[in-house]
Every structure is written in C-alpha cells, then in structure tokens.
Amino acid sequence: MPEFPGTLNSKLPRAGTTIFSVMSKLAADHQAINLSQGFPDFDCPELLVAHTHEAMRAGHNQYAPMPGILALREKIAEKTHDLYGCTYHPETEITITAGATQAIYTAIAATIREDDEVILFEPAYDCYEPAIELNGGKSVFVQLQAPDYAINWSTVKKLINHRTRMIIINTPHNPTGAVFSADDMLQLEKITKGTDILILSDEVYEHIIFENLRHESVARYPHLAERSFIISSFGKTFHTTGWKMGYCLAPKALMAEFRKVHQYLVFSCNTPVQHAVAKFLDNKDHYLELNAFYQAKRDRFNSLIQGSRFTLKPSPGTYFQLLNYEKITTEKDTDFAIRLTKEHGVAAIPISVFYHQPIYENMLRFCFAKKDETLERAAELLHKI
Numbered sequence: 386m387p388e389f390p391g392t393l394n395s396k397l398p399r400a401g402t403t404i405f406s407v408m409s410k411l412a413a414d415h416q417a418i419n420l421s422q423g424f425p426d427f428d429c430p431e432l433l434v435a436h437t438h439e440a441m442r443a444g445h446n447q448y449a450p451m452p453g454i455l456a457l458r459e460k461i462a463e464k465t466h467d468l469y470g471c472t473y474h475p476e477t478e479i480t481i482t483a484g485a486t487q488a489i490y491t492a493i494a495a496t497i498r499e500d501d502e503v504i505l506f507e508p509a510y511d512c513y514e515p516a517i518e519l520n521g522g523k524s525v526f527v528q529l530q531a532p533d534y535a536i537n538w539s540t541v542k543k544l545i546n547h548r549t550r551m552i553i554i555n556t557p558h559n560p561t562g563a564v565f566s567a568d569d570m571l572q573l574e575k576i577t578k579g580t581d582i583l584i585l586s587d588e589v590y591e592h593i594i595f596e597n598l599r600h601e602s603v604a605r606y607p608h609l610a611e612r613s614f615i616i617s618s619f620g621k622t623f624h625t626t627g628w629k630m631g632y633c634l635a636p637k638a639l640m641a642e643f644r645k646v647h648q649y650l651v652f653s654c655n656t657p658v659q660h661a662v663a664k665f666l667d668n669k670d671h672y673l674e675l676n677a678f679y680q681a682k683r684d685r686f687n688s689l690i691q692g693s694r695f696t697l698k699p700s701p702g703t704y705f706q707l708l709n710y711e712k713i714t715t716e717k718d719t720d721f722a723i724r725l726t727k728e729h730g731v732a733a734i735p736i737s738v739f740y741h742q743p744i745y746e747n748m749l750r751f752c753f754a755k756k757d758e759t760l761e762r763a764a765e766l767l768h769k770i
C-alpha cells in the first residue's frame with residue numbers, strides 16, 4: 386500500500402494502542418497466563434446462548450429500533466426500579482448501546498463542547514479522556530487518595546467553576562476496586578446542587594461488589610439522577626464482554642440529546658442479542674448471585690497469593706486485584722509488567738497507565754475473572770518470583 390501523501394494532523398496525538406491490547410498481545414506472544422485484560426476465561430450461561438440462537442432462528446436478524454427493543458428496555462426499567470428504587474421510562478429514558486464504551490462516548494459527545502471542563506478521577510479507565518478531547522473539552526484530573534483511593538471532595542469543590550460541565554464517576558472502580566460510600570454520593574449531591582453540572586456515572590461493575598457493601602448507584606439519589614447519565618454493561622454482568630452490549634439511563638431531556646448522537650454513531654445494536662438478554666434478565670439469580678460468585682474468586686486468588694512477595698491491596702469491588710511488588714523490585718510498573726509476562730509467564734496491567742501523567746506506585750492490576758485452575762497456575766508462577 387502506498388503511503389498517505391498528505392500531512393496528517395492527528396486529533397489524538399498522544400493516543401497509542403490501549404494497554405489492554407498491548408498486554409493481551411504480549412501474553413499471547415509469550416504464552417503467558419493473561420490476567421491483564423478484564424474478561425472471563427470461562428463461558429457465559431448456556432441458556433443465554435440458547436436464547437440468542439432462538440432469536441436468530443425466529444428471524445430477529447434485522448435492525449432493531451434505534452433506542453433498542455422495547456422488551457429489553459422494559460426489563461432494564463424493572464431491574465433498576467427493583468434494585469435502586471428509581472423509575473426510568475422505557476420509551477424515553479433508556480437506550481441500548483454497543484457496550485458501555487459507546488454509551489460513554491455518546492454521552493460525552495452529546496453534551497461536551499469546546500472548552501467545557503470535565504472533572505475525572507485518576508487512576509481512571511482509559512476511554513473517558515480521549516472522548517473529552519475529541520469533543521474539544523478539557524479534562525480536569527483529581528487524584529484518588531491513598532491508601533484506599535478515596536475522593537477528597539473539598540479538592541473537587543475548589544475545581545468547580547462556570548466552565549465545569551460534567552463530573553465522571555466510576556463505582557465500583559476500575560482499576561483500584563474502590564467503591565463509593567453513601568457519604569461520597571451525598572458530597573457529590575451537595576457540590577452539584579444548584580449548578581448545571583452533568584454526571585456521567587460508569588456503573589459497569591454494579592453487580593460485582595463484596596462483603597455485602599451496597600452499590601451506591603446514582604439512581605438511588607434523585608437529586609443526582611436528575612442530572613446523570615448512568616451507564617452499565619451486560620458484558621460484565623453476563624460474562625459476555627465480546628458481545629459489546631450495554632445501556633444508558635438518563636432523564637428524558639438528557640436522553641433526547643444522547644439519542645441524537647447515538648442514531649448517527651451506531652443507529653441501533655445487535656438485534657438477536659437484545660432479544661436474548663431481555664429473556665435472560667428473568668433469571669434474576671444470575672445477577673443477584675454475581676457478588677458472591679466473584680467474591681469467592683477474589684478470596685481464592687488472595688489466599689493463593691499469601692506467602693508470596695506481592696502485597697495485596699483491599700479490593701471491595703470489580704474483578705480486579707491490585708498487588709504491590711515493592712518487595713520484589715524498584716522497576717517502573719510498565720517495565721515490570723513486561724518482564725513479568727516475558728520471564729515469569731503472567732500478564733498484568735501496570736497502574737501508571739491509568740494516569741494522564743504516569744504516577745509509579747509499584748502496583749499491578751490482576752483480573753481474577755478466571756477459572757480456579759487459571760488462578761492456581763498464575764499464583765504458582767507468582768510465588769516463584
């Protein structure tokens with residue numbers, strides 16, 4: 386192929402390939418156990434696959450309605466009401482998206498203009514900042530505070546000014562596993578009251594929270610819900626990250642703006658999968674028992690790591706576990722992650738990449754959404770270091 390003959394002025398000059406793709410490829414190249422990218426190595430429920438086949442055979446193979454099939458939106462409305470006590474109208478306040486990533490981009494593109502400021506917390510999941518940048522906004526970073534990655538709300542309050550358009554929150558939090566308390570939500574409510582600030586609440590790990598902690602969904606707080614886009618993902622809840630299906634909840638006026646962008650970004654999402662998920666949502670036990678399922682995985686991984694030279698950080702939510710390696714080496718996490726993959730056969734994600742300017746905390750993120758035997762083999766290798 387000949388080279389592009391003109392000058393390319395990149396819209397994302399600092400962006401490379403995401404760390405998740407880089408580490409997964411490195412793991413594959415070196416036949417390492419891949420605890421880097423966040424996806425299960427076990428299968429999704431057989432019934433969900435059966436429902437998808439049925440939907441395909443029943444001829445649900447053409448475009449779905451732009452906001453998603455009504456049956457699925459109705460089931461999401463019911464689930465959200467049952468769990469968080471908030472009523473979203475399926476016709477006007479719920480849209481099915483191609484995963485949470487598309488929902489996040491859409492909410493940002495629909496509301497952020499040139500020079501708008503968006504407050505986000507670091508370390509941060511990597512798709513927020515590029516979406517803000519592509520839409521001309523300015524990311525304003527607030528660091529989560531050690532040791533438990535808490536938010537200092539008085540710092541947040543000081544950063545708010547007439548340009549602040551949005552605050553992005555994520556609980557349970559990737560990559561740290563931290564979760565918001567009720568007090569965090571009340572603080573957020575206090576500092577946004579009487580402003581035009583929007584909230585984007587990334588709740589993709591809403592069903593992966595441990596020790597009977599309550600998931601503090603924005604939907605529980607009417608004064609937050611009235612200004613919020615809430616985003617979730619069936620990929621995390623049903624072990625189907627490859628199906629890329631999620632949804633967005635928002636009050637009618639916000640959702641109308643969201644849909645203006647959504648219709649030109651994807652128009653609509655995978656039809657048979659929507660039918661299958663709508664039917665599968667009747668199996669409430671699946672998502673109600675997910676906390677216990679993943680808590681057992683986390684506890685298993687943690688007990689397997691005991692006695693190694695890695696130190697565990699508490700992980701009250703998500704399927705990620707941070708391990709501190711300062712007893713092993715003073716290498717940068719990016720260097721150690723590569724060496725760990727190549728020389729020791731286990732791939733993990735360095736935490737510094739979740740900061741806009743890397744902060745090195747001697748910490749790696751391990752995904753424990755894996756079969757027990759995978760976790761056992763990985764722990765065996767980690768013990769040898």
Ligand SMILES: Cc1ncc(COP(=O)(O)O)c(C=O)c1O
Pocket residue numbers: 423483484485486487510555558559587589617618619620621626629630631
């Ligand atoms: C915090 C967070 N938000 C959003 C996403 C993206 O979800 P999806 O795969 O549904 O696009 C992920 C996936 O890892 C995530 O961890």
